Amino acid sequence: xxxxxxxxxxxxxxxxxxxxxxxxxxxxxxxxxxxxxxxxxxxxxxxxxxxxxxxxxxxxxxxxxxxxxxxxxxxxxxxxxxxxxxxxxxxxxxxxxxxxxxxxxxxxxxxxxxxxxxxxxxxxxxxxxxxxxxxxxxxxxxxxxxxxxxxxxxxxxxxxxxxxxxxxxxxxxxxxxxxxxxxxxxxxxxxxxxxxxxxxxxxxxxxxxxxxxxxxxxxxxxxxxxxxxxxxxxxxxxxxxxxxxxxxxxxxxxxxxxxxxxxxxxxxxxxxxxxxxxxxxxxxxxxxxxxxxxxxxxxxxxxxxxxxxxxxxxxxxxxxxxxxxxxxxxxxxxxxxxxxxxxxxxxxxxxxxxxxxxxxxxxxxxxxxxxxxxxxx
Ligand SMILES: NC(=O)c1ccc[n+]([C@@H]2O[C@H](COP(=O)([O-])OP(=O)(O)OC[C@H]3O[C@@H](n4cnc5c(N)ncnc54)[C@H](O)[C@@H]3O)[C@@H](O)[C@H]2O)c1
Numbered sequence: 001x002x003x004x005x006x007x008x009x010x011x012x013x014x015x016x017x018x019x020x021x022x023x024x025x026x027x028x029x030x031x032x033x034x035x036x037x038x039x040x041x042x043x044x045x046x047x048x049x050x051x052x053x054x055x056x057x058x059x060x061x062x063x064x065x066x067x068x069x070x071x072x073x074x075x076x077x078x079x080x081x082x083x084x085x086x087x088x089x090x091x092x093x094x095x096x097x098x099x100x101x102x103x104x105x106x107x108x109x110x111x112x113x114x115x116x117x118x119x120x121x122x123x124x125x126x127x128x129x130x131x132x133x134x135x136x137x138x139x140x141x142x143x144x145x146x147x148x149x150x151x152x153x154x155x156x157x158x159x160x161x162x163x164x165x166x167x168x169x170x171x172x173x174x175x176x177x178x179x180x181x182x183x184x185x186x187x188x189x190x191x192x193x194x195x196x197x198x199x200x201x202x203x204x205x206x207x208x209x210x211x212x213x214x215x216x217x218x219x220x221x222x223x224x225x226x227x228x229x230x231x232x233x234x235x236x237x238x239x240x241x242x243x244x245x246x247x248x249x250x251x252x253x254x255x256x257x258x259x260x261x262x263x264x265x266x267x268x269x270x271x272x273x274x275x276x277x278x279x280x281x282x283x284x285x286x287x288x289x290x291x292x293x294x295x296x297x298x299x300x301x302x303x304x305x306x307x308x309x310x311x312x313x314x315x316x317x318x319x320x321x322x323x324x325x326x327x328x329x330x331x332x333x334x335x336x337x338x339x340x341x342x343x344x345x346x347x348x349x350x351x352x353x354x355x356x357x358x359x360x361x362x363x364x365x366x367x368x369x370x371x372x373x374x375x376x377x
Pocket of ligand 1: 043099100101102103104109112116284285286301302303304305306307308309310315316317318320357
């Protein structure tokens with residue numbers, strides 16, 4: 001197992017353990033899992049096929065269907081996602097595996113918005129779950145940090161906030177221009193993601209849920225988050241609850257990451273703090289995530305983007321995508337296979353069979369191949 005048992009919880013703190021809650025709606029099913037694959041752009045197109053090879057090597061019973069949605073397709077025929085795309089994904093697949101979207105040839109990023117934000121918003125994947133695990137002390141930029149010190153999960157609200165796209169420009173392009181970007185927070189949206197965080201903490205033997213906001217200055221939205229958090233926390237008497245302003249949380253993530261357990265926050269703060277969190281685990285190339293709506297087809301993607309400067313150079317770290325694959329398998333109830341993958345990644349990190357971003361000398365393909373070989377041992 002790639003992460004040790006924590007002193008805090010006495011629970012195994014693997015991605016697999018983190019996904020126990022996610023498995024609830026997918027009980028044990030022996031059928032082949034149907035996975036829709038969107039490699040997307042840039043390094044997404046490199047790491048996704050390799051992560052699929054690793055999932056296959058784990059022995060998981062899965063069937064992959066790849067879709068060419070991304071910048072190349074958009075530039076050929078203007079398609080971002082077909083009109084029935086989201087309905088088809090929800091109807092025909094058990095999960096979606098995405099690489100990354102974003103390409104300098106599409107400066108508006110319209111395809112990425114329609115595909116990625118489209119999945120999150122239109123499929124109502126309201127909980128963005130990002131486990132933060134340090135696999136090996138050598139990967140952490142913090143002095144003397146041990147793997148058990150960096151072991152927490154961020155749950156980011158994924159369908160509202162400033163990402164809702166509400167706002168506009170007035171007197172566009174003139175010296176008098178006004179731009180507004182509205183922060184949309186609904187009682188339903190806030191409460192359900194907070195409840196998800198408490199359920200997640202309970203299912204994973206965690207002890208505490210911390211809510212981060214900026215309610216000292218953003219009083220209307222922050223007030224709603226505060227009230228909902230207090231009310232939901234009162235229903236979970238077995239769990240501790242804590243509040244921090246998001247700036248104070250950033251400080252705590254660096255100075256005392258071992259104090260963190262489960263963090264819940266809004267869309268934008270979650271976006272920002274998870275990049276900081278990724279740095280604690282070795283960088284964007286190591287970070288996995290799931291976009292979840294319990295009981296529905298959910299989507300899994302590495303945290304990193306399409307990294308245009310290194311795309312096509314066999315330099316990208318495939319571990320974030322491979323660990324995302326393990327997270328997806330755990331979500332689908334394929335726990336043993338997920339654990340095998342995590343163990344193989346941990347072994348690769350320990351043996352320094354990694355790409356340069358985390359101190360190794362291997363290329364993308366070789367790194368993934370070694371992980372696949374480890375699985376067959
Ligand atoms: N979920 C997504 O699809 C997603 C997320 C973030 C950014 N993007 C898009 O990706 C494009 C580039 O964005 P960015 O540069 O801000 O973020 P990025 O994650 O692509 O890259 C940030 C930095 O991390 C490095 N990096 C990222 N992944 C790596 C990996 N697997 N191995 C080694 N190094 C890695 C990159 O080289 C770069 O230095 C943009 O179009 C952006 O919109 C997409």
